[in-house]
Amino acid sequence: MPPLALSKLHMRCPVSSLPRSNLTTSIPVRLRRSLCQHQHQGSFLQLQRATKPGFRSSGLKHRPSLLEGVPSFLSSSIPSSTTSFRRLYCSKHTATPTTSSNDSEEYRDARIDIMPSANLSPDDAYARAFNNNSEWRRSLAETEPELFEQMSKGQSPQILWIGCADSRCPETTILGLKPGEIFCHRNIANILVNTDINSLSVIQYAVQYLQVKHIIVCGHTQCGGIAAALDNKKLGLIDTWLMPLRALRQDNLALLNSLNEVERGLKMVELNVRNSVKQLLANPVVIDGMHERGLQVHGLIYDVGSGELRELDIEEDEEVVKSRVVAFKTV
Structure with missing residues (x-):
């Protein structure tokens, strides 16, 4: 029929x-x-x-x-x-x-019975990654026998990591830490804006409820998002996401144009991290955390070519800090 x-x-x-x-x-x-x-x-x-x-x-x-x-x-x-x-x-x-x-x-x-990916070759990226889980789990259980039991009871990370979604920048690996030690938010080019409910929710949860002691904003060399912002090609939907970077480029156009291509890319990475740190320091939840329990904010740049982390100097004049608190702190 x-x-x-x-x-x-x-x-x-x-x-x-x-x-x-x-x-x-x-x-x-x-x-x-x-x-x-x-x-x-x-x-x-x-x-x-x-x-x-x-x-x-x-x-x-x-x-x-x-x-x-x-x-x-x-x-x-x-x-x-x-x-x-x-x-x-x-x-x-x-x-x-x-x-x-x-x-x-x-x-x-x-648990219920889930069919394995029987038709995938052992060389397939997904199959290889999924199968690696058994060895990773066994190895970690040997070196940290109580870790999984501890994680099953909850989390208490001391660091919130805000980084790029780039596959070369895995935060736990870069910092040599274990599962459960970092609360993480990643997006294209580690952009923070005060209208993004996604990142704002992560920040509030990490600061207010997990009580993290440090927030790290980490950019990296050879960032595709930065390169796109320095170019003028139409990319579609991603152009909307890159608007804050293009605005940052506009504000620093004379400085960026005075540099060669490599230096321009590195300077843009730095400017982006500093701008994201600035957004964090104006966040009322972060302001409360800093004044009530000494929450610290850091700006880092990761070199994908060497694995090295470099910390930016983000110290501010006392008057700048006071004026920001007056303008952004809520009660």
């Missing part, structure tokens, strides 16, 4: 009255969802979401009612590629996932 005819038939009669021989053939995904939604009030979609990687399925464990009354004839129409879903959907969640003794009890109880 053509999909359109089947769709019209579905509008006139319930799923249970349809010929099962027709339903066991290839049913379009959208129609299959519609049929199952009509008959089972959304159970299909809830279970389909549950099979996505990262989904915590503890809710399914305690809700067998979602799995009751599933028509067996619909299960045969599920493509073979969704083996995990069929197993979960048709066996009422009886699959037993494999776990190791190091899994936390909460996570072990909540």
Whole structure:
């Protein structure tokens, strides 16, 4: 039966009255969802979401009612590629996932059976990275046997790192620290503006609730965002994000034009870090943290060619600090 005819038939009669021989053939995904939604009030979609990687399925464990009354004839129409879903959907969640003794009890109880990426080559970047997790986990458990247990109880980082999304600038690796020691926010070119709710939320949470002691703004050499801001090509949506950098370039155009290409790029990285630090120092939450408990703000530049960090001098005159507090501090 053509999909359109089947769709019209579905509008006139319930799923249970349809010929099962027709339903066991290839049913379009959208129609299959519609049929199952009509008959089972959304159970299909809830279970389909549950099979996505990262989904915590503890809710399914305690809700067998979602799995009751599933028509067996619909299960045969599920493509073979969704083996995990069929197993979960048709066996009422009886699959037993494999776990190791190091899994936390909460996570072990909540896990569901997820299909591995069986079709990927071992040389595939994702497969290699995913498989590396086992060795990383084993090695860290040997050198820091209590670390995972400590992290499962919460986090108490002392540093908020605001850096670039560049793949060459992993903050924990650069600083030689362990998981749980840095709270992190990264975006293209480590830009901070007082209208970005994303970065503002991270800053408030880190300062007000995690009580970090240091905020680091870190730029880096050979930054693609900086290079784009120094160029005049149309880039599309990213042009909107780079507007603060272009404005910074405008404000320092004479200085930047007096430098050669390499020096101009480095100076722009520095100006951007200083500008982001300035944005932080005008943030009321940061001002409160500095005055109430000695929160410190730092500006760094990372050299991707050598791995070296350089700290910028961001000291300010006392009068500048006082005037900013008067202007930006809220009560």
